[in-house]
Amino acid sequence: MKLPTDIFLKMAFVNIWRNARRSLITILAIEVGLGGLIFLWGYKDGAAAGMLENATSLFTGHVQVHALGFDKTMSPGLTITDPVRLIQDIQGHPEVIGIARRVKCGVMIGTSEHSKGAMLLGIDPQQEVNVTRVKSLITRGVFLSDGAKKEILLGDRLAEKLNVAVGDKVVVMVHSVDGLLTGFAYHVTGIFHAGTRILDEEVVYADIASAQELLGIGSDVSEIVVRLNDLRAMSSFLPFVNHAVDTAKYEVLTWDQAEPEAKSLADWGEGIVRVIVVAMTIVIAIGIMNTVIMSVLERTKEFGVMLAIGVKPRQLIRLVLLESFLLQCVGIGVGVFFGYSLVTYFGYVGIPLWYAADTFSAGYVSPVIYTRVYPEHVVLSVLILIVVTSVVSLYPAVRAGRLNPVAAIYRS
Structure with missing residues (x-):
């Protein structure tokens, strides 16, 4: 039995809000996770930009010429x-x-x-x-x-x-x-x-x-x-x-060649952020996969009936993936807004590093970090989240498509 696309969309929307609590938890997980990723990038980008500005505007300039x-x-x-x-x-x-x-x-x-x-x-x-x-x-x-x-x-x-x-x-x-x-x-x-x-x-x-x-x-x-x-x-x-x-006779040095320690500190910060991004993405992915699996298990009989009346396995897989994608879209939209709001706020008031002022003041890191985020980092975070959550949703979706209709209907 072939179902029109609009029917799939209606079914997906209805299924999402049949268990509103579970769907809201999933959306909240995506929102907080993505917002956290954007804020993390904003913190790193703000610290790096502040360090670059301090190094170049206080000491090194952008380019230096010396004797060899x-x-x-x-x-x-x-x-x-x-x-x-x-x-x-x-x-x-x-x-x-x-x-x-x-x-x-x-x-x-x-x-x-x-x-x-x-x-x-x-x-x-x-x-x-x-x-x-x-x-x-x-x-x-x-x-x-x-x-x-x-x-x-x-x-x-x-x-x-x-x-x-x-x-x-x-x-x-x-x-x-x-x-x-x-x-x-x-x-x-x-x-x-x-x-x-x-x-x-x-x-x-x-x-x-x-x-x-x-x-x-x-x-x-x-x-x-x-x-x-x-x-x-x-x-x-x-x-x-x-x-x-x-x-x-002379050599030309860029600011980061003149102050390699500052560049090394910026690269170190970039590496730390990437590790945290990977860890947060894994946590978000596991949460979404668990949610989708629970949804499939709770609706086993429903899926069995759908298969019994002629819905093809690939259509059922498509339905489960569509539900997951819709949750992603809502969570990502709210998450981008949440993340940008955090970055904008702390970009205005700043984040004081009073707890480690002496440590950070050893270099060119400002005692107050004003967050900013580059669009490419937002796009990267969104793409990573879409790819990872789509991949982890495949397993429960395929599992639903492989159900035996009779066994699923009479499952206790």
Whole structure:
């Protein structure tokens, strides 16, 4: 007996709501599961985006140019000898919105009572504001002035360890390019708070002129840092900048090459999320399979009668799968709404990491995660759920189609 498609749909709808409690539990399982998956992706995407933004807007920029070998050794003698020409050439790319020269070196900074190792960044204040947002992080004092001489900015953690405040003086000592130990006294003009330990405790900013004098490198610089209008422009910018620089003398590094630890942390987070996604998907799939199996067992006599009056086994299989699919559609629709609602809410208020602030602040992870989710991750979650739930529904559906009509009807 051949049943029209509209009859199948009506029967499926009726069968779903014959046991409304079981159907609602199934829909709730799909909704909570999918909503949880979307929120999980939103948390990961938000953390990764925040870490990328912190790394590039606070420290690395999007692209850096160094002398060959400087990134690994930070030797003061490995410098860029023609920074003005390089900057002019690189600025020709339409996606470049900021470019800055820097002097970078490891130093010992201290007072008469305390001292600590740190990384000194000698910067041009006018250029740096177009590449990073360190100026906006000043909580006490002021940013470096234009044409500043021997002014320095400290992170709040470092200032606390050194027991210094705005207006105090600190001594910065370093081995110059000649190998001699040199030092300058700097005036603390500002204290900043970035929210990451690597910046608040280990990085100091000084005027570029005094940093060049401290190292004895003349007008040379350690690196050129570039900020792009859009990170997606990297694919067109890298060939351009590699053509502009002398690759026999200089190397071009992207932000994740300059800070591989940040990239490794992001990849680790991605792996953890994928493991949790698989685990949650398995739990959801088992729940749906159990629901469908219970439905088949409870309706064994009904299926036996249908087979006895001429309904073909494949039609019965189709009916069971259709019921499962309809439950999926409702659950997925509500689940996407639920997941997006969670992501939108926590994208606005944020998720504070007070329980592990010290752990996460060691890198570029923000102390507050603002969730966001990329459409491809939502689509991936939905597709995974559809495929898995469809597959696990096959077994009870096929089992229903293979019932013996007489045995099913007289089953006690």
